[in-house]
Amino acid sequence: MDDSRSDAAGSHHATRTPAGTIEAQLSANGEPVLGLYLHIAYHHVMSSFAGMVGRREVTPAIIGLLAMLAEHPGVSQAKLARLMGLERATVGTTVARAITAGFVVRQDADARSYTLSLSPRGERMLRTLRRRIAAHESAAGSHLTVEERRTLRSLLNKLVYGA
Numbered sequence: 001m002d003d004s005r006s007d008a009a010g011s012h013h014a015t016r017t018p019a020g021t022i023e024a025q026l027s028a029n030g031e032p033v034l035g036l037y038l039h040i041a042y043h044h045v046m047s048s049f050a051g052m053v054g055r056r057e058v059t060p061a062i063i064g065l066l067a068m069l070a071e072h073p074g075v076s077q078a079k080l081a082r083l084m085g086l087e088r089a090t091v092g093t094t095v096a097r098a099i100t101a102g103f104v105v106r107q108d109a110d111a112r113s114y115t116l117s118l119s120p121r122g123e124r125m126l127r128t129l130r131r132r133i134a135a136h137e138s139a140a141g142s143h144l145t146v147e148e149r150r151t152l153r154s155l156l157n158k159l160v161y162g163a
Helices: 018-026 034-046 049-054 060-071 077-084 088-100 120-140 146-161
Strands: 002-006 012-016 104-108 114-118
Touching: 012 018, 018 034, 034 049, 049 060, 049 120, 060 077, 060 088, 060 104, 060 114, 060 120, 077 088, 077 114, 088 104, 114 120
Parallel strands: none
Antiparallel strands: 002 012, 104 114
């Protein structure tokens, strides 16, 4: 992707973002390399995540888990994995970390199954995260208008879920 600009004398200079330079090497026909931009955007957003949101207490995976359990208290791990669209083993690893951190409680439903819910500490963390995430999102999306952010969310939703 080339960005062009003219200097004071009217000379035309083509400039490229680093992503544009990489994309030009990877896509001879000029088609967008979406994975490249998603990867760079992820690193851009996550570069400030640890300091503003996670603070060595939570990861994006745990945040997603806490949010889903707030919506679906008492859910089984298998159903939680289906709701999140993830493999059960992946969710199991995150659940184990959240239990160890004291954010989630596991209760036996019967001899073969159990349910998951937020602990009081998990509920407090979720309230704290809402504040932290609002500030982080404002900073991370500072180059976009509110409407552009909504459009981006809609396009990413379509890319991931097809809807």
